[in-house]
Amino acid sequence: MALPVYADPLERIWYYTYHAICVAIFLFLIAPILIVIPLSFNAEPYFTFTQKMLTLDPEGYSLRWYDLLLTFGMAAPDVPRDSSWWADAWANAHWVKAAKNSVVIGFWSTIVATVLGTLAALGLARNEMPYRRVIMAVLISPMIVPIIIIATGLFFFYSNPCSVIGMECGRLTSTYTGVVLAHATLGIPFVIITVTATLIGFDQSLSRAAASLGASPQRTFFKIMLPLILPGVVSGALFAFVTSFDEVVAVLFIAGPEQQTIPRQMWNGIRESISPAILSVATILVIISILLLATVELLRRRSERIRGVTPQ
Numbered sequence: 001m002a003l004p005v006y007a008d009p010l011e012r013i014w015y016y017t018y019h020a021i022c023v024a025i026f027l028f029l030i031a032p033i034l035i036v037i038p039l040s041f042n043a044e045p046y047f048t049f050t051q052k053m054l055t056l057d058p059e060g061y062s063l064r065w066y067d068l069l070l071t072f073g074m075a076a077p078d079v080p081r082d083s084s085w086w087a088d089a090w091a092n093a094h095w096v097k098a099a100k101n102s103v104v105i106g107f108w109s110t111i112v113a114t115v116l117g118t119l120a121a122l123g124l125a126r127n128e129m130p131y132r133r134v135i136m137a138v139l140i141s142p143m144i145v146p147i148i149i150i151a152t153g154l155f156f157f158y159s160n161p162c163s164v165i166g167m168e169c170g171r172l173t174s175t176y177t178g179v180v181l182a183h184a185t186l187g188i189p190f191v192i193i194t195v196t197a198t199l200i201g202f203d204q205s206l207s208r209a210a211a212s213l214g215a216s217p218q219r220t221f222f223k224i225m226l227p228l229i230l231p232g233v234v235s236g237a238l239f240a241f242v243t244s245f246d247e248v249v250a251v252l253f254i255a256g257p258e259q260q261t262i263p264r265q266m267w268n269g270i271r272e273s274i275s276p277a278i279l280s281v282a283t284i285l286v287i288i289s290i291l292l293l294a295t296v297e298l299l300r301r302r303s304e305r306i307r308g309v310t311p312q
Contacts, residue, residue, distance in 0.1 A: 037286065041061045041063065042276055068280070073097075074093050075088055075092055095281065098265035105259070106183070108176075109181075109183035109187060109244045112181070117190070117195060121199060140189040142185055152253065158173045159171050172254075179251060184240075186244070187240030197232065198229045202229060235299050247261075251263065
C-alpha cells in the first residue's frame with residue numbers, strides 16, 4: 001500500500017522501517033538459495049566462491065557438476081555421446097537412478113495420499129461427523145510429530161506389518177511398496193488440510209439440489225463437487241509430491257539400496273564424498289519447487305474465481 005500524502009513524520013518512519021524489516025526477513029530466508037545456485041556453476045571442487053567467480057571471470061564458471069550428474073556411475077562415461085552413451089547413463093548413472101526412483105515413488109505416494117486424503121476431507125467436512133476435531137488431530141499428526149519418531153515407528157511396523165494381529169507376513173522394509181506407503185503417510189495431512197480448506201467455500205445446497213433431481217451420490221460427487229474442489233485436490237497432490245520428493249529420514253529407515261532417492265543420494269554424497277554436484281542437484285530441486293509453487297498459486301486463484309471469491 002502506498003504511503004498517504006497526509007502521513008505525518010512518525011508514520012513515514014514506520015512505513016520505511018516496516019518495508020526494511022520485510023526486505024531483511026526476505027533476504028534472510030532466501031539467502032541460502034541465492035548462494036547455492038551460483039556455487040553449482042563453480043569450476044573448482046569447492047563449496048566457496050573462488051576469486052575468479054567473484055571477479056566474474058568466465059573461467060571460474062563451469063557446467064562440470066551438472067555433467068557429473070549424468071556420468072557418475074556410468075560404465076563408459078568417456079565414449080562419444082551417442083544413443084549407447086545415453087542408454088548407459090539411463091541405466092547406470094547413480095543420480096539418474098535416484099531421480100527415477102524419486103519420480104516413481106513420488107507419483108504413487110501422491111496417488112495414494114490424494115485419494116485417502118480427499119476421502120478423509122470429505123468425511124470431516126460433514127457436520128454430522130462425530131469427533132471431527134479428534135479425528136482431524138490424529139490424521140494431521142504426521143505433520144506435528146517429529147519425523148524421526150514416525151520413521152522409527154514405520155520401520156518397526158513395516159519390518160513385520162502382520163505382527164499386530166499375531167501373524168507372520170512379508171516385511172515392507174527395503175521395498176518400493178513400503179517407501180510409497182511411508183511417503184503417503186507423510187503426504188496425507190497436506191491433502192486433508194488443502195481439500196478441507198477448499199470444502200469450506202463449497203455450497204452444500206448444490207449437492208442437495210442434485211439429490212432432489214435424482215442424481216446419485218456418486219454422480220453428484222463426480223459431476224458437481226469434484227470439478228469445484230479440483231484445484232484444492234490438485235494443490236494437495238502437489239504438496240504430497242513435494243513432501244515425498246524431499247523426504248530423506250523415512251527413506252533412511254525404510255528404503256534399501258534399490259530404493260535410493262535424490263535426497264538419500266545427496267545424504268550419501270555428503271557422508272562419503274563431498275562434491276559440488278550436490279549443489280547442482282539442489283539448484284534443480286529449487287527450480288522444480290518454484291514451478292510447483294507457481295502451479296499451486298495459479299490453482300488457488302482459479303479456485304477463487306470458480307467460487308466467486310475476489311482474489312487478494
